Amino acid sequence: MSCTNSPEAVKKLLENMQSDLRALSLECKKKFPPVKEAAESGIIKVKTIAARSTEILTALKENSSEVVQPFLMGCGTKEPKITQLCLAAIQRLMSHEVVSETAAGNIINMLWQLMENSLEELKLLQTVLVLLTTNTVVHDEALSKAIVLCFRLHFTKDNITNNTAAATVRQVVTVVFERMVAEDERHKDVVEQPVLVQGNSNRRSVSTLKPCAKDAYMLFQDLCQLVNADAPYWLVGMTEMTRTFGLELLESVLNDFPQVFLQHQEFSFLLKERVCPLVIKLFSPNIKFRQGSCTSSSPAPVEKPYFPICMRLLRVVSVLIKQFYSLLVTECEIFLSLLVKFLDADKPQWLRAVAVESIHRLCVQPQLLRSFCQSYDMKQHSTKVFRDIVNALGSFIQSLFLVPTTGTPSATTNQAGNNNSGGPASAPANSGMLGMGGGVTVLPAFEYRGTWIPILTVTVQGSAKATYLEMLDKVEPPTIPEGYAMSVAFHCLLDLVRGITTMIEGELGQVETESQATTETASSPAQSSEQQDFQSASDQMDKETVSRAVWEEMVNACWCGLLAALSLLLDASTDEAATENILKAELTMAALCGRLGLVTSRDAFITAICKGSLPPHYALTVLNTTTAATLSSKSYSIQGQNVQMISPSSESHQQVVAVGQPLAVQPQGTVMLTSKNIQCMRTLLNLAHCHGAVLGTSWQLVLATLQHLVWILGLKPGSGGALKPGRAVEGPSTVLTTAVMTDLPVISNILSRLFESSQYLDDVSLHHLINALCSLSLEAMDMAYGNNKEPSLFAVAKLLETGLVNMHRIEILWRPLTGHLLEVCQHPNSRMREWGAEALTSLIKAGLTFNHDPPLSQNQRLQLLLLNPLKELSSIIHPDIRLKQLECVLQILQSQGDSLGPGWPLVLGVMGAIRNDQGESLIRTAFQCLQLVVTDFLPTMPCTCLQIVVDVAGSFGLHNQELNISLTSIGLLWNISDYFFQRGETIEKELNREEAAQQKQAEEKGVVLNRPFHPAPPFDCLWLCLYAKLGELCVDPRPAVRKSAGQTLFSTIGAHGTLLQHSTWHTVIWKVLFHLLDRVREASTTADKEKIESGGGNILIHHSRDTAEKQWAETWVLTLAGVARIFNTRRYLLQPLGDFPKAWDVLLDHIQSAALSKNNEVSLAALKSFQEILQIVSPMRDSDKPETPPAVNVPVPVLIGPMSAPGLSRPFMRTDSIGERLARYPGSEPSIVTDEIEDLNLWWAAWNTWYRIGSESTKPPLTCDKLTFIPSQPFLTALIQIFPALYQHIKTGFSMDDLQKLGIILHSAVSVPISSDASPFILPSYTEAVLTSLQEAVLTALDVLQKAICIGPENMQIMYPAIFDQLLAFVEFSCKPPQYGQLETKHIANAKYNQAEWVALNYVPFAERSLEVVVDLYQKTACHKAVVNEKVLQNVIKTLRIPLSLKYACPSETTWKLAVSSLLKVLSIGLPVARQHASSGKFDSMWPELASTFEDFLFTKSIPPDNLSIQEFQRNENIDVEVVQLISTEILPYANFIPKDFVGQIMTMLNKGSIHSQSSSFTEAEIDIRMREEFSKMCFETLLQFSFSNKVTTPQEGYISRMALSVLLKRSQDVLHRYIEDERLSGKCPLPRQQVTEIIFVLKAVSTLIDSLKKTLPENVDGNTWAQVIALYPTLVECITCSSPEICSALKEALSPFKDFMHPPASKVQNGES
DSSP states (O other): OHHHHSHHHHHHHHHHHHHHHHHHHHHHTTTOHHHHHHHHHHHHHHHHHHHHOSSHHHHHHHTHHHHHHHHHHHHHTOOHHHHHHHHHHHHHHHHTTOOOHHHHHHHHHHHHHHHHTTOSHHHHHHHHHHHHHHOSOOOHHHHHHHHHHHHHHHTSSOHHHHHHHHHHHHHHHHHHHHHHHHHHHHTTTSOOOOOOOOSSSOGGGGGGSOHHHHHHHHHHHHHHHHHTTOOOSSSTTOOOOOHHHHHHHHHHHHHHOHHHHHHOHHHHHHIIIIIHHHHHHHHHHHHHOOOOSSTTTSOOSSOOOOHHHHHHHHHHHHHHHHHHTTTOHHHHHHHHHHHHHHTSTTSOHHHHHHHHHHHHHHHTOHHHHHHHIIIIITSTTSOOHHHHHHHHHHHHHHHHHHSOOOSOTTSOOOOOOOTTSOSTTSOOOOTTEEEETTEEEEOOEEEETTEEEEOOOOSOTTOOOOSGGGOTTOOSOOOOOTTHHHHHHHHHHHHHHHHHHHHHHHHHHHHHHHHHTHHHHTTOOOOOGGGGGGTTOOSHHHHHHHHHHHHHHHHHHHHHHHHHHHHHHHHHBOOHHHHHHHHHHHHHHHHHHHHHTOHHHHHHHHHHHHHHHSOHHHHHHHHHHHHHTOOSSOOOOOOOOOEEEEOOOOOOSSOEEEEEOOSSSSOOSOEEEEHHHHHHHHHHHHHHHHHGGGTGGGHHHHHHHHHHHHHHHTEEEOGGGOEEEOOOOSSSOEEEEHHHHHHHHHHHHHHHHHHHGGGGSOHHHHHHHHHHHHHHHHHHHHHHTTOOSOOOOHHHHHHHHHHHHTGGGHHHHHHHHHHHHHHHHTOSSHHHHHHHHHHHHHHHHHHHHSOOSSOGGGOHHHHHHHHHHHHHGGGOOOHHHHHHHHHHHHHHHHHHGGGOGGGHHHHHHHHHTOOTTSOHHHHHHHHHHHHHIIIIIGGGSOGGGHHHHHHHHHHHHHOOSOHHHHHHHHHHHHHHHHHHHHTHHHHHHHHHHHHHHHHHHHHHHTOOOOOTTTTSOHHHHHHHHHHHHHHHHTTOSSHHHHHHHHHHHHHHHHHHGGGSOTTHHHHIIIIIIIHHHHHHHHHHHHOOOSBOOBSSTTOBOOGGGSBHHHHHHHHHHHHHHHHHHHHHHTHHHHTTSTTHHHHHHHHHHHHHHHHTSSOHHHHHHHHHHHHHHTTSSOOOOGGGOTTSOOOTTOOOOOOSOOOSSTTTSOOSSOOOOHHHHHHTSOSSSOOOOTTOOOOHHHHHHHHHHHHHHHHHHHSOOSSOOTTOOOOOHHHHHHHHHHHHHHHHHHGGGOOHHHHHHHHHHHHHHHHOOEETTTHHHHOOOTTSOOOOHHHHHHHHHHHHHHHHHHHSOGGGGGGHHHHHHHHHHHHHTTTSOOOOTTOOOBOGGGOOTTSOOEEOOOOHHHHHHHHHHHHHHHHHHTTOHHHHHTTHHHHHHHHHHHHHHHGGGSSSHHHHHHHHHHHHHHHHHHHHHHHHTGGGTTTTTHHHHHHHHHHHHHTOSSOOOTTOOHHHHHHHHHHHHHHHHHIIIIIGGGGGGSOHHHHHHHHHHHHHHHHOOOGGGOOTTTHHHHSOHHHHHHHHHHHHHHHHOTTOOSHHHHHHHHHHHHHHHHHHHHHHHHHHHHHHHHTTSOOOHHHHHHHHHHHHHHHHHHHHHHHSOGGGSOHHHHHHHHHHHHHHHHGGGOOOHHHHHHHHHHHGGGGGGOSOOOSOOBTTBO
16 A cells, blocks of 8 residues: 555544544543543654654554554443544554554454444444454464354344445455455465365364464354354354345355366365265255145145245356366266256246256357256267257247246236137237227237237347346345246257357367478467367367267257257247247257258258248248159149239238248149248248358258249249249239239349358369259249240349359369259240240350469360350250350350350351251341351451351251341352462461371271362362352242352352362362353253242243243353353463364253253243354453462453343344444454363364254244244344354365355344334334344354455365355345245234234334445456356346346335346446356356346336325436446447347336336326326437437447438327327327327427437438438327427427528438538
8 A cells, every 4th residue: 555655644644643632531521531542652752763763653553452452442331432433543553554463453343342232233344344444364273253244233123234234244354355365365375285185174274274374264164054053163152043034145256266276176175075965955845845736725745945045056056067067076966967857847937037047057058058968868878968958948948839838917918819810811920919099019928829929028148138137136036027937948059059059160260271281280389279179189170070070969959859949939039039049049940950060950940940931831832842853743833923912901910921822733722921931932042042061962952942032022033044024914913012013033032142151162062052952943944844834033033143153163063053054944834945946045044254273275175065056956846045055155146156166066066057947037047147257257266167167058058038138148158268368378278287186086986087079179169068058048939049149150160160179170170160050050941931920929920031930041141151150261371271173072962951941031031142152242251361360359350241122122232234244353363362171072062052043943834823932133133243253264175065154044043023012122113224133143254254255275265155045045035035934924004002912113224225236246256266156146136137127016115116227337337348258158058137127127117105205206207218228338338248139128227218118108287297207208318319329330330320210210200190180089089198298208309319410410310211200200290280288398308400401402321422
């Protein structure tokens, strides 16, 4: 006490002492002088000490007896005032520790006296307390006396004194033990030899103890004596004592100073020998007592239990067990058994309550419980104490429900709503409802079979705060409120579970961490106290085995009781918090059992939670079937849930929050879920979530339950497998309250998180989970058979979720997972399989996108494993599954396409597996995938897969569901070919590498490597596969596909063929192209001729495509053209191939059969192809040379354009003028293309084909009916147009025979008529003189020939006459069109456009052009020997004679005019030649022909048309005049070289012309015009000129002319005479018109004659002639009387020349001589 040592304090103490002594002396001055004197001497003593001593306090202490003496004497006076003063002074001295042992003894004796006199009792107590607490001088007897003094005061009558004394006793007892503890602390370093203690109550055995310990020992021993009602050994002077107080003191010592008993054998001995027997003895009334039926009335044979003692005993027991268990194992076993017995139903309520409270104290000490388990339950012949405690708690709880409590007025009426009332409609039970304001508050309670027990808040979790064990002031047993014992028992259970699990799991965790760090285990110092028992076990493993045995025993001992009690409570609980605690306990136990591998107990707890989650009558069936795993009754589901919101209007003891339908085959009505069910469900979720790793096989239980709950609540799986509240589908099956509606998202969330957490499970646990889900799913599948109701998709959805979160180790679960899902995908129930597919595809997609380690690109095996199920889906027939599969492929491509690598064959296989009959949407989706592949992913896939791509694309082309897809797939093939072309080198390298590898493998295995088109190199094979695919599509039944495929095939070969090896071309030609041609020809010739009405839907078909035959025709055209184009453009590649001539022949054969097909379109196209292979139409050739491979986008020369009208709209060459056309084939340099076909044989083969086509096609039909096939004009034109080019190559060997063959064809071709419906396109209006293309072509052909002959060798010139013959035959067409067989032709004007009639062409322009050509040619060749010899001129004249003789009767007037001019031209050249060869007689026959021609023309029998104008007539007359002029210039002058009879004929003709009186043939009106005056004049003049020409050499000629003249004159004379006669007779009547005309003509002739005679040399005119002329004069004069003015004017003209004869007569002239 540092504060009492300071000088100030000492000074103050001395002052106080002195003042106390003074005060004492003052008080005792009168009554007690001795005291006064003692006080005064005390003052002196104090002063002396203060003056002398340095250590004042020590000095005081030494002299304390003397210093204290006055005060003691003062107390002896028994005067209250003095006594109080003295006690205060003594206390002051004690507090400064200046009291010696003797003084203290004196003080105590004095206090005892005061006590016996009952004076200043409180002060006494205070003084004792100060004396004992401030120092340790009081020992042994003095101490015991002081203690007894306090005890005595405790039993006074005064209440205050009583209580104060009790408190003081307690404090004093504590002080005694504290002193001992302090003493031990001081001596703890001195090691003592323990002395063996003999005997039991031998007091002298305490001699070994130190002083304080001895005091404590004596005190404790006497306390036991007192409680046992024996005399104390040490506390001498005790008069009375109560057990209750004694027990309290014992308890406090045991509780506060356990170490004293544990460290000192003497004390332990006391515990064992004294305390325990005492307790057991005192317990006996409680044990023997049984609560009878009438507790109080009958006299009890046994002592009745006394609450205060009993309760205190239990407190002592609690302390003993807690603190000294290790010392008192056997005794504790007895205590614990007693405790258990106190819980029996026949014990009083209060006893059971305090017993439960005691047990609760134990339950919160898990280490203690563990010790029980080790000491009793695990020993062979021992009571199973731990098990009994738990079981007792259980049966205690059960008994509370079964026996209604008695004598508890506080409890509410014990009635409860009937649990089994059917649903929310039942009347609410009024149990435990306290009306508060308007609302209703429900007390938390348990309710079971009508027993209602409220739950009270008794203690904080984990601490045993007792209520009745603390009631130390109560003497009578208290009334226990209803539910108190239940509540404590409930907490016992909870704390028990919590304690055990926490402890075991903590130790387990430690063991696990230690075993991880095994190396340090040996030296690990931090070993927890509970493990020190095992320290001896050297090995970690032993320790673990021992620990594990303890843990397992603890669990095994308690689980049954716990489960029974908890299940009952769970069933009865109406309070959410209580339910939560029960569930938490069950959950922790299940988890613990799981961790320890105790399967039975684990499953039992889980089953309990599962049952709690499901409606009452539901649980058993489901769980029993699940546990039995025999689904005897296959449960089946309902379809969707109709979710109705209901507010909780009614309350039973459990609020119903959801009504749904059970998951069963026959849903038997609805089932109800209470909020407790939902709570259990959440616990179940929690269990699975946090402890999934230890669930093992009980996953089956958990998942089955969750599935049923999810079903009842109507949760449906959404994307990724998460369950979402489903919406109504059918019927009011599910009713959910608002409360549960808000819970549902949370539940579904937890459900998802549960499966997410599967990623933390180890592989074995994960397999348990997967197996459980699979078997659940199998059950659901079984249920879903045979009906289309909504199935339970829980398992499938959760398999998906589990797979998704375990991607990092997907390999270990992939096979069972996908294997099962594939089975689900085949299920007949559409909803079920849809989800199976959804799950499977989601997993595959997730697997591919997951960031694996190593990545998929380096782990091809895993990639193929992931993709494999996708392929497996192809074997499922359900289209909805296939659609999902394809959508998955599409998404994989979009996200992973770049990295599929070896997975490509699988993916492509999936697309290719779609069959034609699988519906449009499937094909469409698959095709979308393929499009994506072709557009984006060709470069990323291995080249070996390219062939698969080609096959798949080809197979889509053949699908006939959707035309657009077929067409687009052909487009894809083109894109693919383009890709091959661009990446050719890389692809080729990779393929060759691959090929080498395969070859090697094949050799090792000893098998032959087999692939299509084998000998070709792999890259070429790829191309050939592509070509073959396109080839198949070219003969597809649909025309559009054929067309597109054909175009693509030929474009591809055209654009990319250069990449092929040379040898591969052989395969292309024979296996691809010719094979295709054969198939197309076959199909075309057998195609149906039936008319197709429409092209599906309402598409109209053009008439040119309205039969299958016509549609095939188009294909044939395309194919043939394509092959021809390849032959043409790639000739440099094909020619070096060995069998080119053979191929050429095959191609020609195809061209021929096409050309001769009875289809205009095909035949025309065949000719175009023919033209092409003969390189008449030269395509773009510059880019096709082998050394420069073509750029990718070579515009493929499309020579065959689209044909709208059958083949007419696109002529092959411009129909430009013949001149230009001919200029294209200049005779000097034929257009020879550089890489010409050198081989003449090829050309002759072509010629033969041409000839066959020509002769066959133009041969007139034998019979004629409507359907007769007649070749079209374009066809014939094209045919003929081929010849000139062909001829260039064969002209060297072209013989007369060939020419004749040609002639026949030309002639026949020109003769072919046109069908009336085509005529408007070909024929010009009839009046326009235009040639048709065909006619031009024919002339061109002949023109080419003649040019060739012209520059050809001599021997070719014999062909001229033949050409003339040909042309002249054409000229004849102008007057008589050719006949085509027996075919009737109509004139164009009469033909009806739309009827199948044949229209004759207008041949006039053609004939006229031919005539021009003849004239032209003749001008060039007149002198050629062949021309002369073959009488060409005669033939020409003979031919011209026809139109000339017809003259006005010709079809066209141009004809005869042209004929005249041509005749004039020909004669002007030919006559000199004829004169030249006169002697040879080669022209003899020509002259008569010519004469007849002149005759027929000049004096034609045809009548001019009525509408001929005068000008026209005069122009025609001029033509006649020209002919006469020709005679006068070209013939008559050379009469000597011309046969006589010919000249005679000419003369006669001129004679006739000069008169030309044909009165009978004219009408009156026309006569004046029709008289060809000019012509007559010309004839006259010629006649006269010829007659009087001085060139007359022979008298005969002169005679002829004179004869002619005299005839003429004589005729004139006759005519005039006759006229005069008629004039006279006619009188006033005018003469007929023709007679007048005739007379006019004669008069004109006379005047002409006279003019001529005058002009002629006089010597050429015979005298008789003159005489005759003059003789006419009188007759003329006679005519003067005529009345006709025309005659008068003519007469005037005739008379005027006669004036020249009016001169005087000369001498007589005789015979022309004067």
